[in-house]
Amino acid sequence: MTEQFQRQVNDLFEFLRFPSVSTASEHAGDVRACGEWLVGKLSGMGLSVDLHETAKHPVVVARNLHVDGRKTVLIYGHYDVQPVDPVELWDSAPFEPEIRDGRIWARGATDNKGQMMAHVLGVEQMLEERGELPVNLIFLFEGEEEIGSPNLVPFLEEHQGELACDVIAVSDTGMVARGVPTMGYGLRGITCCEVTVRGPKGDLHSGVYGGAVANPATAVARLVASLHDADGKIAIDGFYDDVKPLENWEREMWAQIPGMSKEDVQEITGSPDLFGEPGYSSAERLWARPTAEVNGIGSGYQGEGSKTVLPSEAMAKFSFRLVPNQDPADISRKVQAHLVKYAPAGVTVEVEVGHDGKPYYTDPNSAYGMAGQAALEKAFGKKPVLIREGGSIPIIKDMQDILGADSLLLGLALPDCQIHAPNENYYLENFEGGIRMSQVLLDELANVK
């Protein structure tokens, strides 16, 4: 490790030590402290920085001195992270970053602190070496991505003028395999909801009352089971109506992409077998087809041994990944109608609608797209593959709508980085390559005609 890279790793470690879990109210202070640390870092680089209050977690905006006639590039990232539980499955403490086997292990190492810091530190290096940047730069870092960016759209609308830009760069997606630079041109959208099923007013003895009243755990299970047919196709009326069909060039390119074979996906996930919508490959299921997933389900006694109780309540948390041209509000209505239609007898069903985000799609071969491809090729020494992403970054679509600029998705995650899961990690080689890529990118974008 060079002395310079060691300093860059140290910076990232400081950033990773903040438990900036945006979904948990008890961590609100940690999210803020993390944002304030970022303000200090960016100010120290000579940028002018503002910490903007929102209804929840603050937004950090930084810029260099803008000069007429140059391209304006906005780099987006988020400094909040997912919760860490089940914490007992981590091999090292999630907020005490460690290097093992060429990777940094910590919550947020890849998603998104490690990736956004590649841009911050690339810019820092460029400023140290040249004293200036070839473009007008705007860093836009939020603290609410993991809860669906509830306050960023109003923020974008309010600051539309000062955030005006030609193109956006985002590293919050993945490379398909080690050493295979990857540019994304599509993202799935999302809509979430939580269902609460209520039966008896309190837990009952399953012997004394079992058989005469509906069991909420059974009822919630029947609701979950109603979402798919036996083959794994989603059984909600009208769910697939607006799905943009795959194009032939996509099916052909994706069939060749390393790391996406049945064996690869099975190995990386450790699943006993693959399972999904009939008629599609794994890449197609992940990048171009929608899903209905249970993220959590719970009812009754879950402890050691048995407790023969008939629970009074049950819940399930759902998320639906959406593809172009599905609309989250439309799907949310269809889901709610389905849950009402299939509500089992003898219980009440309450649906609480959660966050959502639109799917995203753009042309990978536009002038800015070609600049992104070139930056990846120069930084990683290989032509990038073009993919869509299974994950959702709703704000990408919102920025397209509000700021009128497309995003280059220049991901640095790898399939075994375990984002959102225990033992999240970040390959040092991608951190180093990302810092290089960030600098090449600004030069390439500066030269777009």
Added chain:
Amino acid sequence: MTEQFQRQVNDLFEFLRFPSVSTASEHAGDVRACGEWLVGKLSGMGLSVDLHETAKHPVVVARNLHVDGRKTVLIYGHYDVQPVDPVELWDSAPFEPEIRDGRIWARGATDNKGQMMAHVLGVEQMLEERGELPVNLIFLFEGEEEIGSPNLVPFLEEHQGELACDVIAVSDTGMVARGVPTMGYGLRGITCCEVTVRGPKGDLHSGVYGGAVANPATAVARLVASLHDADGKIAIDGFYDDVKPLENWEREMWAQIPGMSKEDVQEITGSPDLFGEPGYSSAERLWARPTAEVNGIGSGYQGEGSKTVLPSEAMAKFSFRLVPNQDPADISRKVQAHLVKYAPAGVTVEVEVGHDGKPYYTDPNSAYGMAGQAALEKAFGKKPVLIREGGSIPIIKDMQDILGADSLLLGLALPDCQIHAPNENYYLENFEGGIRMSQVLLDELANVK
């Protein structure tokens, strides 16, 4: 409250303060301490008492001096209790008994410490007043009823000679309503199992991998949903094969029993509507028809907010209540075959078989049955109703098989005693009546020809 009854309540309070939760290994010491307290109490009454070690929690046996030519009566009870969670739903601490509104509130108040103490204190009172009992008495108190009495059958087999008896009395069941003495002549059996569904080796990001691998939470829900048809009938092959049909006199008597109307059951359970097997009343569903209940289900993220995870594992705990002449081992095999047959694609399903117990049935109008009915009538001033019970006391059937004696089920619980649930409670009037009933019963049984 008389001074005597106040002393009896104090005794019960002492007994209730032991957190003798048999299912939780961290409470093993509390279960033992509770058994030892019982030894002290019974010795103090002049009985000869033994605390017998088992592989888990001890058995307490006490007897008076047995005299040839008298009837031998065994009184069974258990001093272990159910877990207390969700503890936040209790209005007072579960192991700090309190009297409010004419009831004692504590875990175990009714099930079974309060009911067994009615017999202990009835015997104490009789001994104080007469210096002797009209029968040869055996108290048999175990500490493992709530975990299925795993060590009591071997104990009965080993001590068959010294436990030989003519009849058994058990107060561990219910009265159908306040002031309506109730004798049970049947009990449901039980068989339990826990299913673990495993998918990916760790939790996955539901965007990055959702759609390409089976979701264990969805899979476990599909398994649960497969147990019943849409009408609420159990859909396991052969499940109803050995069910003894209801007799006409039972359907007629049960239709008249107070507290069992649709409105009564709905009010006591607080369910939005009743639901169960088509073609049967609530009493029939509870006392003469089998069930398939989920006691607990869990997977993924169950905390505040959302976490868009695809969980690696899911579990469900099942209990099946059985009626004469279903056999727990046979049903357990049928359940396992069903779970294997319906195991969803892309996951592995592991079934761990739990405790079980046979259903019980006897003639309520035998000579001993008539003595039990007379004792209830004299203690509570009204002819008892004859019912079966929805709950399971597997040991009743085991004692019938091993000791060759039938049990009189002389319940003192009421429908709103909330056994196995938060805010368990015991009516003082039933405690007092139970102490009276226990004494009348010994006289009635002594006189059986």
